[in-house]
Amino acid sequence: MKPDTPKSAAGLAIGLGLLLLGGIIFYDASQMQIPPTYAKVGPQAFPYFIALGLAVVGAYFAWNSWTPAARREIAAEGFTTDWRALLIIGAGLLIHLNILKPLGFVIAGVFLFMCIAFAFGSRSFVRDGIVAVILVVLSYVGFTHGLGLQLPPGILAGLL
Amino acid sequence: MDVLASLLQGFATAVTPMNLMWCLLGTTLGTAIGILPGIGPALTIALLLPITAKLDPTGAFIMFAGLYYGAMYGSSTTSILLNTPGESGSIITAVEGNVMAKNGRGAAALATAAIGSFVAGTLGTIAITFLAPLFVKLALLFGPAEYFALMVLAFTTVSALLGLSLSRGITSLLLGLAIGLVGTDVLTGQPRLTFDILSLLRGIDIVVVAVGLFAVGEALYMASRPDMRAGEIVPIRGSIFMTAEEWRRSWKPWLRGTALGFPFGALPAGGTEIPTFLSYFLEKRMSKKPEEFGKGAIEGVAGPEAANNAAVAGVLVPLLTLGLPTSATAAILLAAFEQYNLKPGPLLFSSSSTLVWGLIASLYIGNVMLLILNLPLAGLWVRLLAIPQPLLYGGILLFSTLGVYSLNNSTFDLVLLFLVGILGFLMRRYDFPVAPCIIGLILGRLAEAQFRRALTISQGDATVFFTHPLSLALLIIAALVFVGPLFYRWRAAKLQSAKTAG
Incomplete structure (x- = not known):
């Protein structure tokens, strides 16, 4: 304290x-x-x-x-706050919702995933990238073709 | 026996291959999300709502119920092996369970938690089976005034009993009520708090709020606290077959935990934390070796885990019979009913009896599945804990934005999600409980409708809430819940000052 x-x-x-x-x-x-x-x-x-x-x-x-x-109800915090991580996630979410429609779910999703992983301290970009691409592509195909949801295809339209 | 006939009918619904598959899917997914920190049943069901909109409601609810029960089984595993409760109802399990794991008795702790959950879950489901029809008879006596009084009672209990302090609970509740105001007033078509934004006219969806508070808020909070990121997983050691001694020490806490937990869930008292804490202290007092508590006493795992699962079962009684949610997950389940144009309440039992009894029967089946999934397979589930946190939260936010976007295919909902996420972060940071906000959001609209209906029937005479005996009684209980703690604290302070003066 x-x-x-x-x-x-x-x-x-x-x-x-x-x-x-x-x-x-x-x-x-x-x-x-x-x-x-x-x-x-x-x-x-x-x-x-x-x-x-x-x-x-x-x-x-x-x-x-x-x-x-x-x-006092609200006491002084007894811990350090990582404001940089907060800013990265906040910015990531705002960029994500702006590029979701023009660039499409796949690109926006990979960006968001890697951005969050970075904010949480991961520096294994190759691993994060591979996981992100697999997860995003699988969910895009699964949700649009399997469950009939409409996700924005963006610039990759026709590819998936 | 009317109830048994209905239950048999329910089993006939629940054992069709399709519904068994939904049950298995729900229990498996539930165990997984229970084990994973940062993702719970309320969030998961909220995310599943847009996806399941076109499914058969019976199958969807069987899956949701399996998920709801499963999350409670899974969270005990995380508590015991990682000392981080997966859900709030498992906080106390971590106390003794993690010590047991460190002493090489992790398997026994997992076993007593899983079997205790099974015993409590099954007894709780039996209680639902026989209590629900009684509640339905009671609910038929309720008019708008009584419903309004009941909701006021639910508001006061959830704000008084959840979280650190009454003021925090009320603040959270009021925030939920305020968010619920946004949109078009159903009775008059009057826009409220829409600030001339067209997309706000249809209101703020409960899914956006739940996902924002639980997923985005939690992710922001965890990212801001590097000190909370690391956690040590204790490997499972020992035999999963409990010794005779461990059985002897476990069975009474299981039953006592169940007896404590179920009423807390069934009465609109909200939450699973309080019965688990009560059970822990009860077991400590009744134990012949209280000195073992804190050093890995098996009773301290068996009792609270049973209380937790019994409370979870109890919550379903007011939800199904009165449409009254007393936990965040129950509030989301109520939203799920609304999605299918079903109205929980006494009429649900006659109009959708296949669904209700199929759901109740599937709870029995789900409990058996969960025992099998959690006891021999605990070692497999633990591997989920090895997922690195950056990937876990990346995945949670990916699916959160996906689920919220697909509600209305609108990026405006993602803007709302972002804003609610910031609110959730602040609430988490300053220890405001989130559940009252979710309950206030969904119950606020219903309470207002009942309030105005009651006053329309009475032609504007506000005494209607106090002249109906049932309504009056409920309001008096609500006032007691509200004033009781304040009075208690005032008296404690007075005694304290009297002591220092004397």
Whole structure:
């Protein structure tokens, strides 16, 4: 555990985030145009209730982040975080969903698999590549021909 | 005997070659995913939903049920040999089981876990067989007000009992309810939280949320924690045939574990963790040699494993008879019913009795298959643990994106998956339980519908929830579950301060 800090930044961020989410839901519900026949129990009642609930827990977490460390819900992390791995996976997922349709499932899938393996510390590119190609091609053929799913063929259309 | 006749009918459905094959496929796949860390039954069934949409529902459900039971068998193997529970219900198994494995009694630990799971699973299935018809009779008394009260009870129990703290559970539940709001309101056609994005009008699919929280969130979390990556597999040693001494020490914990686990699953109390912990401490207290606990006591594996499997069986009772999911996997199973336009509840037993009783009968068969799959073949399964983590998570994310994309053939769902994945990572990092979110997502819509239906029937009179005796009773229990822990903590704090003052 890290030494006692005056407040928990993560706890405060979580609290404020929940408050913000509650605010968005409240605003969205307040903008609804409801026909008067539904005035009694319309589609707004539940959103208002959820917004209120989120505001309460949000306020609680924000308040709690200032209490003495022992009573804090969100304590300082006692471990190191590999932010680089997170960024690689995040970027990999975003690139994957953008190349899925133009380049096709097979190329996008091999890219995603190798990207995740790299983020998890693998440097055996040949092994990862072979496994990725086998897995992706087998699932493409199996799911499209066997189970009738439609996966984007992309630039390899007609080959598989 | 009505029940026995229905059950026999069920067996007739379950033993057709096709359905036996589905059962074998489900139990095998379930054992595999139970053993693999990072992938569980909720995630797997969610990923199978788009693929199985065109299958015969009876076969699909027999496979799902086999998978659900199988995952619990498999996860004990990982707990014992790797000291990393495959599923949350096996956390406590790792405590004694891994010590036993290190002491060269791994085979005995695996055997008592597998046989205990079989005993509990079979007794649990017998309990389902006879309890379900009773629950159906009770459920027929329920109107919208009672259903709403029951769902409120489920909400409070899952948020209070799962995870570290009440505030975390409620936060997770509210997040699920909020995600459930997105889309078009069924009764009025009013778009909610769609921000004028066309693709959001149909709502956010539970598969996207489940896969995002379980697969993407988990992968991000594991990648961010290099310290959690390494794990040492203890090779299986010893004979899988338990000695007379081990049998003598195991059979009572099996039965006690079953008796503890089943009610926890069957009442909307949610989760398999609590009964497994309770069983562990019960066995420790009843043992003549409590000093052995922590050093590889076989009772500490036998009891919790039985409790785990009995709870898993119990969860099916409220799911099938009331349509009430009390675990993340049950919530996904409810989504599977919706996919086939089936509505779990009392009417399911009359309208789809072939499916329901075929499913229940297949649970008996599945348990036998699982005993055979897990006991003599444990050595084969262990090889799955040798898959390097980079390849395992690469494969999990590959199939996750494939499953989510094929829901609607839309890359927008992959954007949602990415965003839910970040949410899942944050929840995992700050110890928010994920199950209440999944349950809130699917149950929120149903609860709102019942709430509004009840108020429409009563013409807007909100006292309807308190004047119906059943509804009132359920709401009072819900309030107690909610206030009880707070009150307990307040009193403990008061006693503490009184002590320091005195």
